[in-house]
Amino acid sequence: MSLVRYLTHRLVLLSLLVSLGIAGLLARNLWVVHENALASAELASRNLSHTLAVGLQWVLAEVDHDILQVRNVLQHRDQKTWDMHAVLALSGSELLVLDEYGDGVRDMVSGKSTQPLGQRDFFQALRQAPQAGVAAVAIGSPQALLENGPQVLPIARAWYDKNGHFAGAVVASLPIARLEQWLSGMEMGAGSAVNIIRRDGQVLLRFPQTDALLRSLAGSANFQRYIAQPVGVFVAPSVRDGITRIHSFEHVAQMPLLVNVVQAKTTVLHSWYRTAWSLGSFSVLLVLGNLGLALLFTRELERRRRAQQALRTEKNRMQHMALHDALTGLPNRLLLKDRMEQAIAAAQRDGGTVGLLYLDLDGFKQVNDRWGHEAGDCVLLHIAQQLQQVARGTDTVCRLGGDEFVLLLPECTLVDVQQIATRVLAACAVPCWWHGVDLQQVYSISGGVCMFPEHGTNFSDLLRHADSALYQAKEAGRGQVVYYQAAVSP
Numbered sequence: 001m002s003l004v005r006y007l008t009h010r011l012v013l014l015s016l017l018v019s020l021g022i023a024g025l026l027a028r029n030l031w032v033v034h035e036n037a038l039a040s041a042e043l044a045s046r047n048l049s050h051t052l053a054v055g056l057q058w059v060l061a062e063v064d065h066d067i068l069q070v071r072n073v074l075q076h077r078d079q080k081t082w083d084m085h086a087v088l089a090l091s092g093s094e095l096l097v098l099d100e101y102g103d104g105v106r107d108m109v110s111g112k113s114t115q116p117l118g119q120r121d122f123f124q125a126l127r128q129a130p131q132a133g134v135a136a137v138a139i140g141s142p143q144a145l146l147e148n149g150p151q152v153l154p155i156a157r158a159w160y161d162k163n164g165h166f167a168g169a170v171v172a173s174l175p176i177a178r179l180e181q182w183l184s185g186m187e188m189g190a191g192s193a194v195n196i197i198r199r200d201g202q203v204l205l206r207f208p209q210t211d212a213l214l215r216s217l218a219g220s221a222n223f224q225r226y227i228a229q230p231v232g233v234f235v236a237p238s239v240r241d242g243i244t245r246i247h248s249f250e251h252v253a254q255m256p257l258l259v260n261v262v263q264a265k266t267t268v269l270h271s272w273y274r275t276a277w278s279l280g281s282f283s284v285l286l287v288l289g290n291l292g293l294a295l296l297f298t299r300e301l302e303r304r305r306r307a308q309q310a311l312r313t314e315k316n317r318m319q320h321m322a323l324h325d326a327l328t329g330l331p332n333r334l335l336l337k338d339r340m341e342q343a344i345a346a347a348q349r350d351g352g353t354v355g356l357l358y359l360d361l362d363g364f365k366q367v368n369d370r371w372g373h374e375a376g377d378c379v380l381l382h383i384a385q386q387l388q389q390v391a392r393g394t395d396t397v398c399r400l401g402g403d404e405f406v407l408l409l410p411e412c413t414l415v416d417v418q419q420i421a422t423r424v425l426a427a428c429a430v431p432c433w434w435h436g437v438d439l440q441q442v443y444s445i446s447g448g449v450c451m452f453p454e455h456g457t458n459f460s461d462l463l464r465h466a467d468s469a470l471y472q473a474k475e476a477g478r479g480q481v482v483y484y485q486a487a488v489s490p
């Protein structure tokens with residue numbers, strides 16, 4: 001792999017890692033902010049439910065104090081009749097005293113007649129209490145106790161006769177309007193509310209008021225968690241609308257009530273969502289920009305790599321062209337000179353000999369003249385191929401130009417050269433077909449041989465002497481190989 005490609009891969013990898021790092025860091029920070037926002041909201045919600053529970057307990061304790069005072073008098077009277085007016089005057093609130101049937105009830109202070117209350121939930125709860133004195137406060141569902149009276153929350157305790165039998169109830173009323181006014185200053189946010197819930201699951205008050213009927217939560221999973229412990233906070237979807245909320249609750253001390261504050265998670269995390277959206281968009285843009293830049297850089301590096309590759313290829317091609325013949329692809333004179341100098345140097349070092357066979361076609365011009373240059377080229381290619389087949393791996397077949405070829409034969413004795421020359425003459429006698437015509441019938445080949453070091457010790461001397469032997473071969477009738485000074489026919 002080239003350095004550029006290696007760097008490119010590393011760059012893209014690095015860019016990916018940086019992008020993932022940025023995205024991971026942002027995601028982690030967003031998660032921390034999310035958890036902090038949730039924890040703060042839970043704390044605020046818990047504080048609010050605690051404040052409301054304590055406040056409600058104070059209000060109810062005050063009312064209960066009046067109820068207990070009246071009940072005490074009722075239970076310890078020693079005459080058959082008693083002055084109810086005087087009894088009720090003990091308390092500061094408006095109280096009702098009910099008999100054992102919940103009937104015949106009179107508000108002795110106001111003098112207004114009440115509705116029959118024997119079937120009301122709080123009265124039933126007190127009547128069914130198991131033991132005198134044991135029954136605690138009963139709290140009824142919101143209702144009007146007096147005819148055309150306002151909606152109130154009935155708060156009642158049972159009272160008992162001397163024999164410990166249930167004798168009726170003392171009932172106080174907590175106006176719903178008063179509770180609503182108490183809560184009215186609170187800004188809850190969308191999907192959030194405060195509930196006052198009886199311990200049997202009945203919702204007694206919901207703020208802010210919605211059109212939805214106050215209903216019982218008994219049996220719901222969330223309510224089970226409300227009654228499992230006196231105080232708590234958790235996040236869960238609502239049974240009613242499926243919205244996930246923070247539920248914070250606290251039981252009202254000594255009362256069968258609990259207060260809960262529910263806040264929609266979306267409301268609590270509203271600002272977090274906006275931050276997450278803007279930071280998320282920013283990080284996506286950053287990552288995309290980072291990747292885009294890496295890709296651009298990569299493309300630029302790749303473009304440069306390709307340009308360099310093309311340059312190298314072109315350089316190699318030029319070098320090849322400078323050292324090789326364009327038609328046959330054989331080494332040219334320049335490369336022959338280089339190879340011969342190497343062969344001479346090696347022979348000088350090892351005490352060996354080098355043979356040089358200079359070849360020239362006979363009658364080649366006639367091929368050109370009769371069948372055109374393409375036919376001549378065909379002959380030149382054919383001869384080049386034949387000579388390469390004859391040559392050994394260490395030999396060099398060279399085209400000097402025109403119809404002249406040279407075989408450089410390193411580490412070659414005179415006997416070896418003779419054998420090769422014989423094979424060359426035979427190879428050049430192989431037919432060369434051109435459109436159904438055997439051009440070999442027209443041409444033959446002549447050669448001149450000289451040896452290093454016997455006939456010369458450098459390139460030009462050896463080439464000149466081989467050429468001279470070739471000339472002699474032409475003179476002698478062509479189609480043969482002549483040895484420099486030793487004109488021995490193969």
Ligand SMILES: Nc1nc2c(ncn2[C@@H]2O[C@H](COP(=O)(O)OP(=O)(O)OP(=O)(O)O)[C@@H](O)[C@H]2O)c(=O)[nH]1
Nearest residue numbers: 360361362363364365366368373374376377402403
């Ligand atoms: N087709 C072709 N012909 C070439 C090329 N290069 C040179 N020639 C021709 O080759 C011929 C060489 O001339 P000669 O060597 O005198 O031709 P010859 O008929 O072989 O003569 P002798 O060697 O005296 O037998 C010329 O006609 C050149 O034009 C080539 O690349 N292709």
